[in-house]
Amino acid sequence: MKICPMPKNILTKELEQQNQSIDNTLCEHFPITRKELKKLIKGTHLRTWEAILAEHGYGEGCDHCHKVVTLVLQRLRNPSPKTASIKDPIEAFIARSNKWGRYMITPRLPGGEITAEQLRVLGEVSTEFKLTPKINLGQHIDLFGAKLEDLPQIWKTLIAVGFESGHTNGRSLGMVQTCLGEKWCGHALKDSTGLAIRLEHRYKGLLAPAKLKGAVSGCTTECAGALHKDFGVVATEKGWNLFIGGKGGIKPHPGVLLVRNVQEEVLIHSLDRFLLLYMHDAKKGMKPYAWLKQFDGGIRALQDLIQQKHSNVPATVEAKMKQYIDSTSCDWQKILEDPQHLSYFQPQIIDSKVTSAFE
Ligand code: SF4
Structure with a gap:
């Protein structure tokens, strides 16, 4: 279970006073902390999810540990993000994952301005790919619930009418x-x-x-x-x-x-x-x-x-x-132009406990 930072700090202090602690391990498939997992991956020659799971994990993995391992591997491939305009495009994309192994699509909308055609296309894409549109406080329209394998086609359609990927997550x-x-x-x-x-x-x-x-x-x-x-x-x-x-x-x-x-x-x-x-x-x-x-x-x-x-x-x-x-460009434009990046978008591991949230 994830706990918000502030209540987590209070809870940690309380538990420390009682000589107890919070379980900070990643999940049942990797019973170590995120920091320990990063160190482990860096210290080995293993560079695929399958190999890391087989060597250091248990079971088939879940969306959470898959995401953490993928981020660590991506950072190892691109170790100097400060030299790039922004994050590695795949890394930036992974940061937009939501619960249930589904993804959020947030086109950038400078000034909150959108054309009638763009609005129509957002509606059509939402219907075709069974997405949930939501207007957020930052003058964006988020589309929730996208499957990993649908993302390239969705973004291709959005970019064709002038959208570009936004950076609603991360240090940007x-x-x-x-x-x-x-x-x-x-x-x-x-x-x-x-x-x-x-x-x-x-x-x-x-x-x-x-x-x-x-x-x-x-x-x-x-x-x-x-x-x-x-x-x-x-x-x-x-x-x-x-x-x-x-x-x-x-x-x-x-x-x-x-x-x-x-x-x-x-x-x-x-x-x-x-x-x-x-x-x-x-x-x-x-x-x-x-x-x-x-x-x-x-x-x-x-x-x-x-x-x-x-x-x-x-x-x-x-x-x-x-x-x-x-050096700034659209993350998704970069992904669509690179076959190596596109190969990432295969059906994802979904937590077996979650099967019906979107069906
Ligand atoms: S801040 Fe409010 S009142 Fe002032 S120009 Fe903008 S919309 Fe109008």
């Missing part, structure tokens, strides 16, 4: 939310939807220390919730305000103002610098809120660094950001 930019914007809202001071789309395309390939969310609001009514995102932009009479380090969750915290009343190009330049400093400096799993709290000199020092015109940061920072932007 999930989305840049936006409000109605100047096209549809009489209060809008600027084109918030256009800016959100530009930012999402610009940063969609980043491999960040943690999952990132951004938002852009067209006025201070702040319908997009920009102040509680990792980075948020709000239009003003004079330009754009950029906030960083906001967060939601159980202890929400508004972001702090990094730059005020700037024009679009200055805003993007400032955001580039902030993101690259954060990506360079933050530990794995650390969100901007936590990074900012421990940043030497706090927000004032960061503002100075971002606004410095004559430091040695600009050339290197801009080159690095350009490298990320230029």
